Amino acid sequence: MLTDILQRFSAFTLTVKHLSRFPHISDLISGSPPSLAATVPASEVPTLFREPYILSGYRPVQQDWRCYVLSLFQRHNESLNVWTHLLAVPVLLIRWWANVSALGCPLDAASLPLGLFMVSALTYLCLSVAAHLLQSHSVRAHYFFFFLDYVGVAVYQYGCSLGHYFYTSEPAWRDRIGRLFLPGAALFAWLSCAGCCFAKYKYRRPYPVQRKICQLIPTGVAYVLDISPVVHRLLTTSWTQESSLTFHTLQIASFLLSAFFFSCPVPERFFPGRCDFVGQGHQVFHVFLSMCTLFQLEALFQDYARRRETVVVVFGEWQLWWGCVTFPVLLTCCILTALLTMRYTDKKLREQKDTNL
Numbered sequence: 001m002l003t004d005i006l007q008r009f010s011a012f013t014l015t016v017k018h019l020s021r022f023p024h025i026s027d028l029i030s031g032s033p034p035s036l037a038a039t040v041p042a043s044e045v046p047t048l049f050r051e052p053y054i055l056s057g058y059r060p061v062q063q064d065w066r067c068y069v070l071s072l073f074q075r076h077n078e079s080l081n082v083w084t085h086l087l088a089v090p091v092l093l094i095r096w097w098a099n100v101s102a103l104g105c106p107l108d109a110a111s112l113p114l115g116l117f118m119v120s121a122l123t124y125l126c127l128s129v130a131a132h133l134l135q136s137h138s139v140r141a142h143y144f145f146f147f148l149d150y151v152g153v154a155v156y157q158y159g160c161s162l163g164h165y166f167y168t169s170e171p172a173w174r175d176r177i178g179r180l181f182l183p184g185a186a187l188f189a190w191l192s193c194a195g196c197c198f199a200k201y202k203y204r205r206p207y208p209v210q211r212k213i214c215q216l217i218p219t220g221v222a223y224v225l226d227i228s229p230v231v232h233r234l235l236t237t238s239w240t241q242e243s244s245l246t247f248h249t250l251q252i253a254s255f256l257l258s259a260f261f262f263s264c265p266v267p268e269r270f271f272p273g274r275c276d277f278v279g280q281g282h283q284v285f286h287v288f289l290s291m292c293t294l295f296q297l298e299a300l301f302q303d304y305a306r307r308r309e310t311v312v313v314v315f316g317e318w319q320l321w322w323g324c325v326t327f328p329v330l331l332t333c334c335i336l337t338a339l340l341t342m343r344y345t346d347k348k349l350r351e352q353k354d355t356n357l
Ligand SMILES: [Zn+2]
Pocket: 081, 128, 132, 282, 286
């Protein structure tokens, strides 16, 4: 038993050591800035980096890390994937600041879920920016940064659940699902991270249907659960009385549209090579997901303003703190899952290299 634990610990230490191969801040700021290589067609990058119907605008692999950071200002086929989420960050911060100034938001137990929702939204946006900006460096970087992207998505799912549960849910909904909701939301958030990491590790292009099953079933169940208090309220409450319901409707509509563009490579499917810089379905997915987050922020602020006096009385301080303590626990579990999958991916890549020699 002890040997097994020690072996697992040393394996984890090795995984952490492997991370030292990723860039340090000192690498990024030392020396003169490198010159950026021109983008190349799909045929000049490994298959892993090729996106369906995107024929050009790929950044060459194995450049200096600083080239990928500086490619923020270069025209390539990931530019708008980066900017669509990068620009959402200041917009979200401005709306946060405007709402806090208008409604007030003291640092207390009642405002904790709102704060964690904001942290979760910023986490997924920043990790998505990092993934799209830096993944082209190498096959390892591609896997590593997309595993982290899945961590961001899981954390965001749980951040939304906290907001919906404490500020949006109605008593009749809580009587039915109640205390099972947050543990269920945390479990399915972790499962969606684990499912996406596993699918990325396991399957190669052309992707089999099992890949979509691993990604979409846990993520879909997590969304249905997370949104259930909102849907219940939309169906049982008069819309004329509560302005937040319009924002909740908009967040659901934006999410459904984003899910469509995430799953289907349109419009590039109909115009191969014409959407290499602008117009890719993934860019549209990013825009709708950012809009979904902004509508959620507005809706949650209005729900918070309406319920902040009663939220501690209804749920109790203990449940608020417990709900919020599980947030860093979930974050840690997802990071460990991503690192563990990275370790298996490294092993698989080494085996492939040995076979090719
Ligand atoms: Zn993306």
